[in-house]
Amino acid sequence: MKFDRKKDINPKYLLLALSIICLILLFLSVFWGERVRPLREFVGKIITPMQEGVNDIGEWFGEKMEIFGDVKELKKKNAELQDELNDYKQEVDRYQAELQELEELRSLYELDSMYPEYNMTAARVFSTNSSSWFNEFYIDKGLNDGVYEECNVLCDNGLLGIVTESYDDYAKVRAIIDDRSNITAEITSTRSLCNVEGSLKTMADGYLLVTDIDKDADIAEGDKVTTSNVSDRYFYGLTIGYISEITMDSNNLTKTAKLIPAVDFTDVKDVLIITDRKQEVNY
């Protein structure tokens, strides 16, 4: 009997009840965001091991598939790379000599090295936001490994994003191309400040916009854009990308440029996280 009664609930009332639950949760998370954190942690503990497991299986298959790749092509590539390597070896020798000279000069000037060394830890991406509206992903290191909110995340050759939520064993990262992202940056050649805005619309064509560049700044295509000292979240000197096209704004005071990001966002597997933090947040 009891079972029957349960089945007879009018869907309308159930909809109303569930909507009220949603609204209560919504209010809770708007006004007391920390209160719902245990709920997120609990669900995350169940789901993330599954995602990591599926990811591991995928990687295993990927490796197995690569073995069946074209051997001829690989051999050809290997020869090419060997040539390239020899070139680089020579170059490195040359640079090393120059570096020595530079260090001597620097010690004369008593300058610190330009870019300070940061403490870093490596992590693996195990899940990404499937919706194409947002560019977020999860990494498999969290509070236990010293990855806190607002830690900077790097990929092989540039800035990738910033940690927005951090839990015990995993953390959520927002990429710099996400529509909600905004970075105070500088153009290295002239050290002029600018803003790098993440944007879904422009990223569909493969570039981001650099805004608020001073009109007198003498910048050119191909200049490197890095994070600046002014930013209170991003460390100094991390490469964001390279300028490709410069236009004057209609207000005649500032310039806007296109920026090609240094990171390939379509294939992000392993990332580096700077475990130092620019601002200490109390936990």
Next chain:
Amino acid sequence: MRRIFVLTILILVCFVLQTTVFSYHDITGTAPNLLLILTMSFGIMRGRKEGMLAGFFCGFLCDVFFSSLLGPYMLLYMFIGYINGFFHRNYLMEDVMLPVIIIFVDEFIFNFVIYVVCFLLRNRLGFSQYFLKTVAPQTLYSVLITVVIYRIFVSINRYLKKKAQE
């Protein structure tokens, strides 16, 4: 009881697949919205109540992982599941045309709501561009996947029905 268990597993599997395999290491890429397909399928196969409940829990997972607030995706998925439930009585088991049309409309509504809440309210105008570059690929992807996955859901549903009658 068996039905609840199977549905829970299905929701988990769909969520994990959607967030790992279908968007493998690609941050900019798009993936079919398996959770929406699941909500839609159970809405039209089983009626308003089950569609609504499936949507509720699908939305809950989405909220926990990809939203700064708890609730918005839950409401969205739940209402889509509820509305899809109205098509229950016109439903023919083997017909794939109806679910394809419904998922098409669902995806459009789903993405339109996200656009309005997360983009239009932040002064990101020009829906046509967003539609072409973001909404259309995802909708197409989901529609194609529906053709395959819907049949799987139908056979799972048939199996559950048979077990319940025994």
